[in-house]
Amino acid sequence: xxxxxxxxxxxxxxxxxxxxxxxxxxxxxxxxxxxxxxxxxxxxxxxxxxxxxxxxxxxxxxxxxxxxxxxxxxxxxxxxxxxxxxxxxxxxxxxxxxxxxxxxxxxxxxxxxxxxxxxxxxxxxxxxxxxxxxxxxxxxxxxxxxxxxxxxxxxxxxxxxxxxxxxxxxxxxxxxxxxxx
Numbered sequence: 001x002x003x004x005x006x007x008x009x010x011x012x013x014x015x016x017x018x019x020x021x022x023x024x025x026x027x028x029x030x031x032x033x034x035x036x037x038x039x040x041x042x043x044x045x046x047x048x049x050x051x052x053x054x055x056x057x058x059x060x061x062x063x064x065x066x067x068x069x070x071x072x073x074x075x076x077x078x079x080x081x082x083x084x085x086x087x088x089x090x091x092x093x094x095x096x097x098x099x100x101x102x103x104x105x106x107x108x109x110x111x112x113x114x115x116x117x118x119x120x121x122x123x124x125x126x127x128x129x130x131x132x133x134x135x136x137x138x139x140x141x142x143x144x145x146x147x148x149x150x151x152x153x154x155x156x157x158x159x160x161x162x163x164x165x166x167x168x169x170x171x172x173x174x175x176x177x178x179x180x181x
Contacts, residue, residue, distance in 0.1 A: 008079060011059065015052050022048040030165050031134070053090035059083055103159060104151040106170060114138045133164040
């Protein structure tokens with residue numbers, strides 16, 4: 001029985017490592033940082049939530065069936081509960097991520113709050129937007145009527161609020177990304 005518990009530990013540790021890699025990649029790729037994980041690896045890591053959720057659910061089912069056959073669910077109760085919580089948690093994460101969208105539009109910034117790292121702006125069609133932004137971007141943005149093309153992530157049902165992922169100024173017919181001239 002000790003060997004089996006050891007394998008369960010390896011199994012859960014492997015899931016944890018995959019999730020840590022996935023979450024690290026999600027934060028870095030939001031800003032186009034592909035130094036630690038290449039873009040190909042980023043694409044591969046996109047399947048981690050689905051694979052881990054499926055493997056966890058299958059592990060739960062196998063352990064449950066074995067426990068029912070051997071009539072010793074009591075000895076497996078903690079592991080079964082842990083796998084059930086992990087499967088449900090991963091499923092909820094997948095559902096939450098499926099509700100996210102990305103929008104690219106042109107905005108004019110009306111106000112910046114460096115304390116809360118949020119900006120208030122208005123799109124070209126007049127829709128107000130409130131976006132959180134990374135600390136380093138705040139000093140580059142102006143409220144003088146400059147138009148910016150931006151990409152931001154938001155919940156599908158709330159396109160007026162989101163997180164800024166990319167910004168570039170629109171200067172006549174030219175455009176440049178901040179940090180590259």
